[in-house]
Structures are given as C-alpha cells and as structure tokens.
Amino acid sequence: MIKSKNSRIGDWIIVCICIILILLCLLPILNVLARSLSSSEALIKNEVMLWPKGWNLDAYETVLGDPKYVRSLIWTAILTIICTIASLFMTTICAYPLIFKELKGRKIINTIIIFTMYFNAGTIPNYLLLKELSMLDRPIVLILPGVLSVFNMIIMRSFFYGIPDSLRESAEIDGASYFKILIKVYLPLSKPVMATLALFYAVGRWNGFSDALMYMNERKWHPIQLLLYNILNNFTSVEVATKEGFSSPGLSETLKAATVMFATIPILLVYPWLQRYFIAGATLGAIKE
Amino acid sequence: MFYTYRIEERGAAMETKQGMTPRIKGGKFLIYMKRYWSLYLMLLIPMIYFIVFKYIPMNYIQIAFKKYNLLQKPWEMAWADNNGFEYFIQAFSNRDFLYAVRNTFVLNLLDLVVGFPAPIILAILLNELRFKKFKKLTQTIIYMPHFLSWIIISGLAKQLFTPSTGLVNIFLNNLGMESIPFLNDAVYWVWTYVFLGVWQSAGWNTIIYLAAITSINPELYEAASVDGAGRFRKMFHITLPGLRSTIVVLLILSLGRILGSEFDRPFALSNNLVNNVSNVISTFVYKYGIRGLQFSLTTAVGLFQSVVGLIFLISADKIAKKFGEQGVR
Numbered sequence: 001m002i003k004s005k006n007s008r009i010g011d012w013i014i015v016c017i018c019i020i021l022i023l024l025c026l027l028p029i030l031n032v033l034a035r036s037l038s039s040s041e042a043l044i045k046n047e048v049m050l051w052p053k054g055w056n057l058d059a060y061e062t063v064l065g066d067p068k069y070v071r072s073l074i075w076t077a078i079l080t081i082i083c084t085i086a087s088l089f090m091t092t093i094c095a096y097p098l099i100f101k102e103l104k105g106r107k108i109i110n111t112i113i114i115f116t117m118y119f120n121a122g123t124i125p126n127y128l129l130l131k132e133l134s135m136l137d138r139p140i141v142l143i144l145p146g147v148l149s150v151f152n153m154i155i156m157r158s159f160f161y162g163i164p165d166s167l168r169e170s171a172e173i174d175g176a177s178y179f180k181i182l183i184k185v186y187l188p189l190s191k192p193v194m195a196t197l198a199l200f201y202a203v204g205r206w207n208g209f210s211d212a213l214m215y216m217n218e219r220k221w222h223p224i225q226l227l228l229y230n231i232l233n234n235f236t237s238v239e240v241a242t243k244e245g246f247s248s249p250g251l252s253e254t255l256k257a258a259t260v261m262f263a264t265i266p267i268l269l270v271y272p273w274l275q276r277y278f279i280a281g282a283t284l285g286a287i288k289e
Numbered sequence: 290m291f292y293t294y295r296i297e298e299r300g301a302a303m304e305t306k307q308g309m310t311p312r313i314k315g316g317k318f319l320i321y322m323k324r325y326w327s328l329y330l331m332l333l334i335p336m337i338y339f340i341v342f343k344y345i346p347m348n349y350i351q352i353a354f355k356k357y358n359l360l361q362k363p364w365e366m367a368w369a370d371n372n373g374f375e376y377f378i379q380a381f382s383n384r385d386f387l388y389a390v391r392n393t394f395v396l397n398l399l400d401l402v403v404g405f406p407a408p409i410i411l412a413i414l415l416n417e418l419r420f421k422k423f424k425k426l427t428q429t430i431i432y433m434p435h436f437l438s439w440i441i442i443s444g445l446a447k448q449l450f451t452p453s454t455g456l457v458n459i460f461l462n463n464l465g466m467e468s469i470p471f472l473n474d475a476v477y478w479v480w481t482y483v484f485l486g487v488w489q490s491a492g493w494n495t496i497i498y499l500a501a502i503t504s505i506n507p508e509l510y511e512a513a514s515v516d517g518a519g520r521f522r523k524m525f526h527i528t529l530p531g532l533r534s535t536i537v538v539l540l541i542l543s544l545g546r547i548l549g550s551e552f553d554r555p556f557a558l559s560n561n562l563v564n565n566v567s568n569v570i571s572t573f574v575y576k577y578g579i580r581g582l583q584f585s586l587t588t589a590v591g592l593f594q595s596v597v598g599l600i601f602l603i604s605a606d607k608i609a610k611k612f613g614e615q616g617v618r
Contacts, residue, residue: 010520014417018427021411024488025430028445031456035448046459094335097328104321109332116343119599122591123571124578125349129342145342148335178327207438210552214579225440229557232444253454260444267436275429 029264036060036257043253059258069227069262076224077266080205083143087201088194090148095157096182117150123214130215141215142223146208152197159193160186195277206267228263232256353377353589369585376589386590389573392566393550399483401543407491409536412498413528417520431492442485443557446472450481478563486554497539498532505531541609545602548594570594 030050035043039054047053063069094113098106126145135141163186171181187194209225216222222230322329348363354373355366369375380386411431418424434442449455450471458468471481509527518526550571559567568576570590578587 007520010417011419014414015420015423017414018418018423021492022427022430025434025492027456028449032445032448043454046454049456049459090335090338093331097332100325100328103325103328109336112336112344113339116339118602119595121343121346121350122588122595123574124584124588124591125346125352126342127579128349128352128584129346148338153335178325179331203436207436207440209438209440210556214575225438228444229440232440232447233560253448256444257448260441260448263444264437264441268433271433271436272429275432 029268032257032260032264036254036261038254040254059254060262062255063258063262069259071220072222072224072227073262075221076206079139079142079223080202083147083205084198084202086143086147087149087152088198091153091156091197092182092187094148095153095160096186097178098157099160100178113150113153127214136215137218137221139221142205142212142221145215146204146211149201149204152200156190156193156197159190163189192277195274199274199277203267224263228259231259350588350592352585353592355585357585376585377593379586380590380593383586385568385577386570386573388565389568389570390548392555393548393569396479396482396555396569397547397550399479400486401547403483404487404491405540405543407487408494409498409532411491412495412502412532413524415495415499416502416528417524428492428495431495433492434489435493437489439489439553439557442489446481446485446558472558472560473562475563475566478558479566482555482558482567485558498535501532501535502528537609541602541605544605545598547601549598550594 027050031048034050034052035048036059037052037055037057038048039056039058042048042053097103098110100106130136130141130145135144167185167189168181171185176184207225209223209229212221212223212226213229216226351363352366353376354369355363356369358366371378415424415427418427437445449457452458452468452470452473457471461468469477471477505527509531510523513523513527548570550569552571552575555567555569556572556575559572574587574590577583577590581587
C-alpha cells in the first residue's frame with residue numbers, strides 16, 4: 001500500500017493524542033507522589049508540580065510508624081488473599097458442573113443464578129439478613145457476602161466451553177471421575193482465566209470499602225480503603241498530625257498525599273505483572289455477556 | 290438428544306459391569322445419580338450461597354410494606370398504613386429522596402452522554418495507531434485508572450483540585466485565570482464527577498470495542514482503499530458500522546442502569562458543600578437506612594429502584610430487538 005503524506009500526518013496526530021492521554025492518566029499520580037515526598041513549606045508555596053521540592057520521607061515515616069496503617073495494610077492483604085482463593089474455588093465449582101449439557105435441572109439452576117444478576121433484594125434487606133445471621137462486625141462479613149460473582153462465573157463457564165469436549169470424553173472413557181476431570185483436564189488448561197478472575201476478585205476486594213462501611217463498625221477490622229476514606233475526610237488525620245507533633249496544615253497535606261500513595265502503590269506494583277492476563281479475560285466476558 | 294442417550298447408556302453399561310445396582314424399575318434415577326452426584330455436590334455449595342445471600346434477603350423486601358419492628362420476623366410485622374404503601378408515600382414526599390432521584394437520573398444521563406462515546410472514539414483511535422509497541426504502552430497505561438478505587442481517585446482529585454494548592458488550579462493561575470472550585474461548587478462538581486468517571490473507565494471500556502474491531506473483515510478495508518477511501522472514510526463507513534451491534538448492546542445495558550446507582554463514586558467524591566447534587570439513591574439509603582435506621586422507608590426506596598431498573602432494562606431490550614438487533618440475551 002502506498003502511504004500518502006496525509007496519512008503520515010494523520011499517524012502523528014494520533015500519536016500526539018495518545019501521548020496526551022497517557023499524560024492525563026499518569027500526571028495525577030505523579031503529582032500526588034511528588035507532594036507526598038515534598039516538604040510542607042514547598043507545598044504551601046505552591047512550588048510542587050511533578051517533582052518533589054525539599055525532598056523528605058517524613059510523611060511516609062509517619063504513616064509507617066503508625067501501627068494503625070500497618071495493621072490495616074496487613075489485614076487487607078490477608079483479606080484479599082483469603083477472598084481471592086475462596087472466590088476462585090466457589091466460581092469454579094459453580095461454573096464447571098454447568099457445562100455438562102446432559103445434567104438434569106441445569107436450565108433451572110442457571111435461571112436461578114442469572115436472575116440474581118437482574119434483581120437484587122437491595123441494601124437494607126441484605127443488611128438485615130447479615131444482622132439476623134449475626135455476621136455484622138465480624139471479619140467474615142467482608143468475605144462471604146461477595147464471595148461469588150455471577151458475572152465472573154459466566155466468564156469462567158465460557159472459558160470452559162472453549163475447551164474441546166473430546167478431551168473430557170476421552171478422560172471419561174478412561175474412567176476418570178468428574179472431579180478428577182476438573183483437576184486433571186480443566187484446571188491446567190484454565191490458567192489464563194484463573195489469573196484474570198483472580199485479578200478481578202483481588203482488585204475488587206482491595207478496592208472495596210462500601211461493605212466495610214455498612215457492615216463493619218469494629219475499627220480493627222477496617223480495610224485500608226475505609227481507613228483512607230476516614231483520613232481523607234479528616235476524621236483522624238488531624239489527630240495523627242498533632243499526635244506526631246506537626247501543627248502546620250502543609251504537613252497534614254503531605255500526609256494525606258502519602259496515605260493516598262500508600263494505598264495506591266501496591267496496585268501499581270502488581271499491575272504491570274498481571275496486565276497481560278486480563279485483556280483476554282475481559283474480552284471473553286464482554287462477548288459472552 | 291442422542292448425546293444424552295449415549296451418555297446414559299454408557300453409564301448404565303458401566304454400572305451393570307460392576308454389578309453395583311440391580312436393574313429394577315426406578316433404578317434409572319439411581320444410576321443417573323450415581324454417575325452425576327459429584328457434579329450436584331459441587332453445585333450444592335454455590336446454590337446454598339445464592340439462596341442464603343441472594344434469595345433469603347428477598348424475604349425482607351416485605352418490610353417495605355410493614356411497620357418495622359426489631360423484635361418480630363418480617364411476616365409477623367403489622368401492615369403499614371395506607372394499604373401498606375405508607376412508606377412509598379413518605380419517600381415521595383421526602384425532599385431528600387426526590388433530590389436523590391433527580392441526581393441519580395441526571396448524573397447517569399450525563400455519564401451516558403459524555404462517558405458512553407468516549408471509549409468508542411478511543412478504540413477507533415487506538416485501532417488507527419500503526420506503531421505496535423506504542424499502542425501496547427498506551428493501552429497498558431489507559432487501562433490503569435480502572436484498577437484504582439474511588440477512594441483513591443477521590444484522594445487524587447482532592448489533591449489535584451484544591452482551590453489554592455492543587456496542580457490544576459496552580460496551572461490555571463499561571464495562565465492568568467481564577468481558581469475554579471472543582472469539588473466545592475454544585476455545577477463544577479457535577480462536571481468533575483462526570484469527567485472523573487470518563488478518566489476511570491474510558492480506557493478500560495475500549496477493550497470490548499477493540500475486540501469487536503478485530504472481528505471486522507479486513508477485506509472491507511482493502512476494498513475501500515482500492516476505491517480510494519481515506520482514513521476518515523474508512524473509520525466512518527467500515528469501523529463504526531462494524532461496531533454497531535456492540536454499541537447497541539452496551540447502550541441497552543447503560544440505559545437499563547439509568548436509575549441504578551453506584552455507591553462508591555458519589556459517596557467518595559461528595560462533601561457537605563455539594564450534598565444537593567451529590568446525594569443519589571444509594572447514598573440516601575445508606576444515610577437514612579443504615580445510619581438513620583429507617584428500615585421500612587429505605588427498603589421501599591430500594592424496591593422502587595430495583596423494580597424501575599428491571600422495567601427499564603427489559604423495555605430497552607425489547608426496543609432493541611424491535612430494531613432488529615440481537616439484544617442482551
């Protein structure tokens with residue numbers, strides 16, 4: 001194909017637009033990172049743009065020196081791991097039996113499951129149920145109610161459908177039980193979808209806070225996002241700042257920036273490693289929706 | 290049909306060979322269960338989950354029509370006044386609730402108008418990008434905001450948009466403009482809310498469209514080039530029509546959610562200065578229900594929202610089918 005001059009100009013215009021988009025996504029984070037590393041004087045004088053002025057780690061030392069943050073971070077990490085494993089287990093045992101077309105009652109079970117996607121009882125009925133089960137304020141309330149997502153189950157089921165039936169049938173002829181077929185045939189072939197869903201579940205749990213806000217009044221079980229919300233909305237940051245002997249408003253600003261970065265960095269660290277997995281999974285979900 | 294028969298036959302053959310089940314009348318069920326019990330056992334656990342956490346709460350919906358009493362079971366409670374509709378009447382005479390309905394509707398509508406076309410445009414742009422490595426980099430970076438929670442985004446926004454020390458306002462001041470109260474003024478807040486929504490999700494939502502673009506027949510592009518069509522013509526006459534069914538399906542889903550409300554986003558971004566525009570149905574339920582303990586009122590509100598949402602979704606789906614599109618299912 002002959003490339004015209006116009007088309008080459010077009011290419012560069014698109015590249016420029018993309019660079020602007022990249023900057024739009026990165027600059028906010030860079031700015032907050034710079035603020036968190038700057039001195040409070042520089043911050044008040046509006047000198048901090050994208051590079052820290054008066055470089056220091058005071059804010060991070062305050063954050064890491066406060067057992068509340070560290071505790072919350074560790075608790076959220078543990079919670080995320082538990083939830084991800086539990087969710088993957090539940091999603092698998094829900095999706096796998098439903099790929100057997102000959103299974104009696106499959107249609108009814110399917111309808112029962114899909115219906116919950118379209119109609120939800122609502123916030124208050126869910127709350128009252130958890131109260132009735134006396135789960136409120138216990139760590140379990142952050143794990144069980146959201147353990148299985150129908151949407152993710154559909155993604156996994158579609159992936160299972162894509163695995164050729166002949167593999168399953170030959171294993172059946174060899175006399176393998178259905179459970180064994182799941183372990184030996186399906187799971188080894190499902191690494192991409194497992195990685196994708198693990199990422200979705202893990203990010204969902206790491207980022208989730210509304211369930212903790214509604215169901216968890218016990219401060220020691222607050223996940224990092226809720227703690228962050230409380231700090232950003234000034235319930236505790238002044239407390240922390242004065243306790244640590246900082247009185248200037250600038251430092252409480254760097255402190256806020258540092259807490260935001262504190263909750264963001266784990267995601268930014270994991271993201272590049274996982275991003276190659278999720279694109280395939282996300283597309284799968286979108287098409288089969 | 291044949292397949293099912295074959296499987297059952299094989300199952301039966303295996304059973305008789307092992308001599309476990311005598312072939313009597315009604316034994317067919319036993320044979321079937323002997324073969325498939327493990328699958329049912331697996332399904333049992335998720336089914337218990339769905340019944341306990343999704344269906345039993347539906348039992349509590351009736352308190353929307355009843356006088357809530359902490360000590361009674363939902364079916365024992367007395368009916369509310371006005372044939373049980375007292376709390377719906379209360380809701381619709383509550384100013385906060387009416388504001389919440391308006392805000393939910395307006396914010397979702399703006400999201401739809403501004404946020405819906407954004408990923409389509411982005412996807413078409415990315416598709417036109419010829420430098421493969423750079424395309425990959427762009428994609429990786431613009432997907433990233435999707436993985437940040439609304440708490441973090443609100444934290445970033447509060448830092449960036451602070452009237453005196455935020456980056457955006459420093460920039461505006463340097464250009465000789467006044468500071469803009471992005472998060473502290475009702476009108477600006479609405480647009481900040483919408484813009485942040487685009488920032489968070491536009492990149493991620495391109496995935497669906499990019500996947501749809503790859504399924505467009507490349508011969509169409511070649512034929513168009515032969516006919517002398519330029520880049521823009523190809524975008525408008527091949528890529529965009531190729532995306533039509535995807536766009537319609539996603540539009541239906543968004544329309545179905547027009548009265549649905551996220552909780553995290555308005556809750557994290559709102560503050561006392563903008564309550565009148567930031568209060569949506571979900572935050573209303575939180576404030577009046579979980580904090581205010583008015584369970585009957587808020588259950589009624591939630592039921593209203595669910596039912597209207599369902600009606601919207603079904604009718605949008607019907608309309609799309611009428612126009613010859615595939616629809617959601």
